[in-house]
Amino acid sequence: MSRTLIGRTVRRLRTERTLSQQALAARLGISASYLNLIEHDQRAVTASLLIKLGETLRVDLGELSGTQERQLEVGLREAFADPLLGADSVAETEVEALAAGSPNAARAVLALYRAWRVAREDANGIALPSGRRILLPNEEVRDFFDDRANHFPVLEEAAEALANELAPDAPAEMNHAIAERLRTVHGVRVSVQPLDMALRRYDPASRSLALSESLPRESRGFHMAFQLALLEAREAVETVLKEAAPSSTEAGMLMRIGLLNYVAGALIMPYGKFHAAASGLRHDMEAIAARFGVSFEQACHRLSTLQRVGARGVPFFFLRVDPAGNVSKRFSAAGFPFARFGGSCPRWVVHTAFTQPGTVQVQIAELPDGAAYLCFATAVTQPVAKWGEPRPMHVVAMGCALGNASEVVYADGLDLDRARVGIGLSCRLCDRPDCGSRAFPPLEHRLSLDPLTAGASPYRFEAKSRG
Secondary structure: OOHHHHHHHHHHHHHHOOOOHHHHHHHHOOOHHHHHHHHOOOOOOOHHHHHHHHHHHOOOHHHHHOHHHHHHHHHHHHHHHOHHHOOOOOOHHHHHHHHHHOHHHHHHHHHHHHHHHHHHHOOOOOEOOOOOEOOOHHHHHHHHHHHOOOOOHHHHHHHHHHHHHHOOOOHHHHHHHHHHHHHHHHOOEEEEEOOOOOOEEEEOOOOEEEEEOOOOHHHHHHHHHHHHHHHHOHHHHHHHHHHHOOOOHHHHHHHHHHHHHHHHHHHHOOHHHHHHHHHHOOOOHHHHHHHHOOOHHHHHHHHOOOOOOOOOOOOOEEEEEOOOOOEEEEEEOOOOOOOOOOOOOOOOHHHHHHHOOOOOEEEEEEOOOOOEEEEEEEEEEOOOOOOOOOOOEEEEEEEEEHHHHHHOHHHOOOOOOOOEEEOOOOHHHOOOOOOOOOOOOOOOOEEOOOOOOOOOOOOOEEOOOOO
16 A cells, blocks of 8 residues: 555545544544644554554545545646646645645546536537536546446346346356346347447337347347346446436436446356456456456456455456547556546557557556556457458556556566566656657656757656745
């Protein structure tokens, strides 16, 4: 656990519960002055005190990891680094203080910045009748899943109960069991046929589910599971959706589809069995995918949801990105500080994996603050609709904190200390001086250009003093 983050997290949790330092210290059995030092990261937290903090504040130990503060800091740094805001004089210490001491204010700043970007990039962007800007639906849905660590206990329970009815002892046979359930219980006939511009089409009148012939077997199984979730898990999905209170019809429908996808994944990969297999196989994703009869991407996506209290898996981040750098899926149980705006580091394995499709590539990525992650990624190609079209491709990537590397097969044989590759969150936020892959100059440093000297990077700069 990062010592530099635990103090800010404790202070946030204490403030949210309207506890004074004196009151929390009394419950912990320590002095208020000692707690003050902890909150300012001037004293380390012992294992016993960490457990007591979790019990007293009534949070899982994972919430004490500082993930929220870290993500807020990254977002604020991106916003303040935008040259059009003219806020480049905001010091790192001020960013840290805002994220830790006033998290709600920090989120409000980021919400305002996102709305401003929408207004700047799309003059006809989404607006309420009052003229107040709102989040784009996909951004709202992404925040919804991130805020819940991509884990929904109600949906897990519904999916696991159904899975135990269908195929309790043979997870790889789930596809057949789901097809039979659709036929015998719901009268739904499943067929595979050519579909124009669709992968799945359900006709309620004839109770027929048509799946595209271009879908591989594992994808056909997932679409059948989605249809079964739509028929049997709708109540659980609507319960979660009602609590989310989406701000628009579009956001609500995107959330509903995302939650139904979640149920489908949990159905074909039941939590208990999948958690045991992931641990037993040491997170060998190809072996896990084979055991459950799913794709590499489906197995990776499911792995990112293992956050059940009392049976938590290794915290992984999950990312799906296309060759243009567009992120279509992103979850960060591992606390990796994804940049929300702009591209990510070209040195990261997420991007180098495009050079060898179908091969799992591994990298120990080290961020400028010293945090290191074991990352693995593979490029996945999809079938084309017709000859002449470019083959769709994207990279599926996962990673965990280096402290969990011994539990992951991809770390075997690696020198965890010497095989690290330095990456940044993005070129504009990275202050590595001699990066040959840099695409943009860092926004927090002045350029230092000399026609008589050439370096690895076209943007030489001098360090900026931090207030």
